[in-house]
Amino acid sequence: MERSIYRYVLKHSLRDQIILVVWTAASMPFIYLSLEIPKLIINQAIGGVDIPSDVFGFPMDQIRYLVLLCCVFLSLVVFNGAMKYYLNVYRGIVGERMLRRFRYELYTRVLRFPLPHFKRTSAGEIIPMITAETEPLGGFIAEAYSLPAMQGGLLITYLFFIFNQDVLLGVAATALYPFQLWLIPKLQRKVNRLAKERVLTVRKLADRIGESVGGVTEIHAHATSHFERADISARLGRIYDIRFDLYKRKFFIKFLNNFLAQVTPFFFYLVGGYYVIQGDLTLGALVAVLAAYKDLSGPWAELLKYYQMKEDVRVKHLQIIAQFQPTNLLDEKLLDETPEEIPSLQGEILANNLTFAEDEHVTAVDGANFSISLDSHVAAVGLAGSGKDELARLIARLLLPTGGRISIGSMNLADVPEAVVGRRVGDVGQAAYIFSGTVRDNLVYGLKQLPIAEAEYDEKERATREIEQKRSIESGNSPYDIRASWINYRAAGVDSEAKLEHAVIDVLSVVDMQDDVYQLGLRSTVDPEHDHELTDRILRARTEMRSHLEAEGAAKLVEPFDQDRYNSNASVAENLLFGTPNDPTLRQEQLAHHAYVQRILRETGLMDDMVDMGRQVAETMIDLFADLPPGHEFFEQYSFISAEDLPEFQSLLGKIARHGLHSIDDDDRSKLLSLTLMLVTARHRLGLVGESMQARILEARRVFAEEMPEDMRTKIAFFEADQYNPAASLQDNILFGKRVYGQTNAQLRLGRIMAETIDELGLREEIIRVGLEYEAGNAGGRLSPPLRQKLAIGRCLLKRPELLIVHEATGALDTSTERRVLANVRQHMAGHALIWVVSRVALAREFEQVMVVEDGKVVELGDFAELDREGSTLRRLLDGD
């Protein structure tokens, strides 16, 4: 990268910068004219001296001349203003374009960093560099040449004008410039040093905050929050000091400039006044000079400001690019190039004296020699730190060898474009990253090397896209359209995007993930407007499920929702709402505070009774739980009231006992009401919701639905036996009722009966499809660790690699699942190469071939049965396991 920001600007925007400077220069004569005209107006038109008798053949008198000059002046003002506006806009465009290019380059560089570099660089440092720190660069780049040209030109124009009036006045105007030119860089140097320090300290702060977020569990586990806060506090203090120091210096420079600018008129009044009195200078000229000087201080201040900014930006730029120049940057060509035809892997994997050293000291792989044929399945074993991980990553070309050579057939892996390796080689690491997006997005991620078809646009959208693309290319950005079809279904071995579905579902079964995704599907909601065919079938499943339950004598496991009956396994709130809320204000915890709910309860006369029931619940809870120490797990498991709130309820009950239920305010009433709303008759067995109360709640349910205002109707999806409920999950839609409390193994039995129903209706695949749309969350956080690992392996399998490397990527799976996945993957990869770096040596028994790595060398490679002999390293490792 260019070390000088000026050279960088010229390299990528020479034409624009020339245009800007030429335009600026061209505007100067007009600015000079706009200074000259006022002088003419005062001296000639108003003073009545030297009025020409005609202008271009038009006869003139004093008034006409005045009007003419004023009109010329007005048009000059308009013209100069327009010119300035055009220049500013143009400058803005150039600056943004360069900023875009610069950020894109930095991002591309991040992608080219050698992987070990990320051990030393954190996201917390890189992110602010590309986002916040580059921001001022854009503004500066726009002005890098044109601002000095513009302001310098103005300055020269004004000076030329002043000197033209009187040399001595000119000298007076510029008398202090040399002093300023000497002093300011001196002051600025210290400011630069501080600015540099500020950048570094802020960057470190970002890094430390990132670390706190990443290590937040550790901070809590070790109770080191004081320590961490003291550290952040010290850093903030340092930034405060630096900034304070910076302000003092910056404002001192500003003060100095302002002061000097205001001192100069002193000379004008004195020298100029003397000349006017003496008659050597006209009053008009002095006024014009004063006006010119006022204008002069503008550009001069701008130039000084420019100088300060230039220094600031120069420092920042140097500091940014220094972080983006690691050694062993991946060759740009390897990242960008995609051959027309992606060659198949042929021959064998051959390593010759393969060496990989990190930091030039730690040699992880030390002259390894081996050859592996492309149809064999090999288990790589070795102790931690033996170099087996690095070896696997060298084969996957995630690391580049620092010595020796590794090749597949005739391809030297060091010069193969990433596009080839990415298509033909699959690599699953220990902590494979899951991107935010759906499960499906993550599975097809490996098929998105290049767009394969344009997005479907109408005419207008296409025109917009073309402009976008042109701009993107102008700024050296990506020419590809993110909205295009990126999923290369052919790489997955199918001939249309529709058939990709089958490939995806096949892969799910290979990695033993079908059932997980099915469960995710059951927990998902589906919009009936989007897929009413599916929701209609789900409704059928609801009836089928019911008859299955009855046939098995398991109907007592579920209490179905019935408009005319109180559901004793649902809470009072659920019974009242009789639907699934779509809106957080209607959730059970919030419900007692909902204005409409309160209104309905009051109208139906339930309010007072329910508040009183809440009081009784509170009494029972205090009775039961008051003796338990706070933090006892029972509070969380069984109590309606948390340990912290218990005393509050105690005092509330005391108040009620003394002054009656009406003595408490609305807020407290809502609190008691919310206890009632949480009651589940079958579960809590407090005997508070008797039959008459149930009938009254049913009545309230009816009124609640009937009187509901129009704008609330979208916030709740009512339970209706013959309607799909869009707010509830597929599972809840099929069940359409509440699981009955106190029934043994109800969950297991219901799950089994539901699965049978679904299979009979042929719905399983549909539900898996819904499950594929489950959002994986940030870094896959909504998926369990085993599911994340299965997903990562599936993602690799979907692109049908000819070589698959799995390193310790099944650690989160239980042993039996691990073996099942291993067997499936081996079957799936039959005829292709598979290298499995195993964490438990015993797992190597599943392979015919084994590669033993020790001290960065391949010490044994061959048939497991042959190597498993007395005295072999493999035997030693097996024994040690």
Add this chain to the structure above:
Amino acid sequence: MSLEKEVKLLRNVSLLANVEPSKLKLLAFTSQWETYESGEFLCKQDEVGDSAFIIIEGEAEVIVDAPDGPLTIATRGANDVIGEIAILCDIPRTASVCAKSHLVTLKVTKDVFLQLITGYPQTAVAILRILADRLQKTTMQLREALAKAEGH
């Protein structure tokens, strides 16, 4: 069934005879009431268990897997406790338990059970007595079995 009724039922359980009413209420509230039909299993041998059962109503059979098929070794009725060994010793279930009739049990989780024992020495003693009683019976059965084996 309401909590009050449950507490009344629990009072009849000899094991809990000395526990104060408020604690019985807590026990009833935090434990799950489960009903089984004849032939349904409460727990199976060798499974991991996290709760004991107090039989409130009905009868259950304790069955072990013997070499020549399942063998019923005991029948338990109302007020009896079953399944306490697994949660006291943290070992898998030593036997299966199957409902012999309509059965109502109070399923007491490990935490609640241990809390009960530590809080009420009388209850602990009662449990000890039950265990000792069972051990004595088992020893006798063993002696008989040995004698039988020697006789052959």
